[in-house]
Amino acid sequence: MIELHTWDTPNGRKISVALEEMGLPYRVRTVDITNRQQFDPSFLAISPNNRIPAIVDPDGPDGAPISVFESGAILLYLGEKTGLFLPVDRRQRVAVLEWLMWQMGGFGPMPGQVHHFLGVAEADRAYGLERYQAETRRLYGVLNRRLQVVEFVAGALSVADFAIVGWAWRHERHRIDLADYPHVRRWYEALMTRPGVKRGFEIALR
Structure with missing residues (x-):
């Protein structure tokens, strides 16, 4: 086990x-x-x-x-x-790897910085919070545009979705309203109803 x-x-x-x-x-x-x-x-x-x-x-x-x-x-x-x-087909696998790396390189580190700066003193956090929240909003926008044309980030459900939903789960803590990203909201709600x-x-x- x-x-x-x-x-x-x-x-x-x-x-x-x-x-x-x-x-x-x-x-x-x-x-x-x-x-x-x-x-x-x-x-x-x-x-x-x-x-x-x-x-x-x-x-x-x-x-x-x-x-x-x-x-x-x-x-x-x-x-x-x-x-x-994790598809065997190489073309399909490339899409999974792209979106997994996107999460690892951006949609994790950037919201994580938002978490950090929300926890420090107001006087010390203004610049950092503004910088990382702007980048976090940009990343949600990237995800929203992708999910406008596909059901899941790589087309079919994959490990990339599992990677990204772990961070989208904290959207309220990121100060993100999913109503502003309707395709992300559709994807998120669909994933969160899956039994697994x-x-x-x-x-x-x-």
Whole structure:
């Protein structure tokens, strides 16, 4: 059974959603990042970047245990392992990889900065908050335009959707009104009604 080392964050939710959608049995090992458990030597052994999530799969590609860190790498690993939500067709796979990398490089780091600057003193946060909120709004706009022409970000449901919905889940915290992005809202509401996605967000991660 896969061990999911995680906490209640957007990146953590990406993986619980994927595991549920893929129907893989797993157990949660909480890593309390508020108490710096991510720096414990036992966790660093599987996640050297001291970030959640990470997984340990006792049944790796060669039958031996394997650990995987970084949420994007975990999604690709699980997609390869199961043959689900990661197309074999190269053209279709390119779209999944594009949107997964888009999430990892922008739609995560930028909203994450919004989270950070909302938590600092008003006098210290004005410039940073304005900068990162503008970029976050731009990224929601990119996503909205994409979802105007496709049902899911890569066409068919994929690990890229699981990656992005983990962050879209926090849209209110980003100070984003999905009414301003109707195609994102349609996509988000459709995903959040899927049984696997719902279970992935309901599982206790702390």
